[in-house]
Amino acid sequence: MAKVTTRLTDKEIKSAKAADKEYNLFDGGGLRLRVKPNGAKHWLLNYYRPNSKKRANLSLGKYPDLSLALARKLAQEARELLAQDIDPQEDKKRKQQEHKIIHQHTLLNIAKEWFEIKQGDITPDYAIDIWRSLELHIFPNLSNTPIKDITAPLIIEQLKPIEAKGSLETVKRLAQRLNEIMDFATNCGLVAANPLTGIKAAFKKPKKENMASLKPNELPELISAIANASIKRTTRCLIEWQLHTMTRPSEAAGTRWDEIDLEAKIWTIPPARMKKRREHRIPLTEQAIALLETMMPISQNREFVFPADRDPQKPCNSQTANMALKRMGFAGRLVSHGLRSLASTTLNEQGFEADLVEAALAHVDDNQVRSAYNRTDYLERRLPMMVWWSGHIEAAALGSLSVTGTKQLKVI
Template identity: 55%
Template structure:
């Protein structure tokens, strides 16, 4: 018959004195308080390990930090696990390991893991913008916080400074990116749920602002201002190039010489540089070829048509044309992206097929069959459209001015006053 153990009392524990050798005060069901010669009092739980059936001790902590009531609760929890053939010590060690790993898995680490996947599906320029916004507005403040401890109030407080500066569009984009990161965390099992759902509703919504653009009748004014602008020749050609090709700022500023196929008279932009991640072919008009000839002595030794002024090994910044247009007096009236709208409006008013215009603008057709048709037939039709557009740009200038559009005052000074590099052929 098993010996009955009388449960311990707090008084008994408190009065227990150290002896020459350590000894145990049993509480029953495997729980005992070990008194050491040094005077320390440690809780131990003795049990049979599942499967091996070997006895072992599991420490529950020291008294009085762990009270008698706490020790008994831990014994009860351990016995529940043993009833399921789970070793309580192994279970505790596994939980501690998980907790340590969770604390080491910071928000910054998860952001970087997500970004490695995200950047493969967006253009390099967009990827740079994404990680820059997170490095500026999120990571310095809460990047070191374990991802499982990230909360909506914490993130909202982090973004209040950005919102307070009136940059509501930036707040909206950061909130979208943070939600994507947390969805990634849920899908990879690092967090059980997304605590940031709906955080954008904690801020005012930005007012919808379209990229400003000129009316078709204002095109001659743009061309006249461009000729007189005191800007770098490369920048002037970049604006001309984007206007003629109807491409996005990032696509135009990152144009490479090895993307130009002179034999086929086409500029092939690879999928990784396109917003919609699909290769885009731009027919080269005679006017665009004239721009290429003018660029050869300026950037022919660089991989890029429009190399950076700071580092020739890199291409011009996507915002270069925008900055120049602002300096030219078009702030609030026209952006580099708005030149696409100017072309689209003009071509639609002239009665060109809207589908061909959309294809020229690289707007992805969601109908895969129709998209395949675009790649074959539309290229021929787009060449006709692009040639009309380039000729229209020429005419918009020459109707009012007998001389061709040049690179502007800098270009004239570079050539000793003689205009040899012109816009429009």
């Protein structure tokens, strides 16, 4: 005859005291209350696993948080699963994973994990640009969307209004960034495959526009405009510094005194400040050093060569030169980044080696194999080219009040 278990009562449970060893109070059907030496009471369901037929305990919860009535209800639900050969522990894990996917593996949270890795390979300014674009165009509507629910139609619907406004470059960049996030999610096992692959085919292609720049024969006009413009000395020196060194706007604006070796006449920009995260060395010509000498009374006791006007503890904004060029009347004709194009075009027309010009611009070879083996920056061979370029700028500045146009004239 089968043993009959007397069902537990609330009174019996409440009066159960702790002992030296843990013990169980049985309610029948595998449900039991385990009383631990510290007095804690836990509900368990003892059952046979459907696959292995081995005994196992399913934790249901802690008493009194989980009442007797509710413990019996949960135990019965577990027995119903067992009747279908479903292990309640495996079912519990599955539900917890589903909850995690919905509430933790959202687009915003996965994007944060992706961005944490991404920003280690890019410049701080570019990292800010990436995250702002997602905050502006993607997160307002999709931040809480589970990553598994991100589909091509959903993203296309989100980006179509941006395309309708004509912001095709923004659409292109957002599609690229979302693809990287979904590739990351795929590699982490959160989705089976990236559903956004090829999504760019759903949008118009932006027309490739080169940075606005002047022709080589327009250099004297530029130098004259810089010399006669009503701008601060720091801004004038910054524009000419960028022109002589052929650097990007952010690299020039963020120049630090500790990056400059006046004795060796070399400016070394650390990887963290470079677009391609590679150290970039620039041989300094006499004209470039003259610019530094002009800035010494202003900023030599500070961290940055070109300090911001409002907060000298910070560098000039990377857009300072650009805005100054607009005020000079070059809007639509020249942007500060276009100074690099002006230098590149001039040097290539003069027959300088393409590798030297590309090295001066800190461009990385598109051929990954060649780039991996060719780690030289041609520093010594670039020096004559940089000397010629600075001399060419100086020649274009004759008769003006350019900082480097003549050493006898002082900047006002």
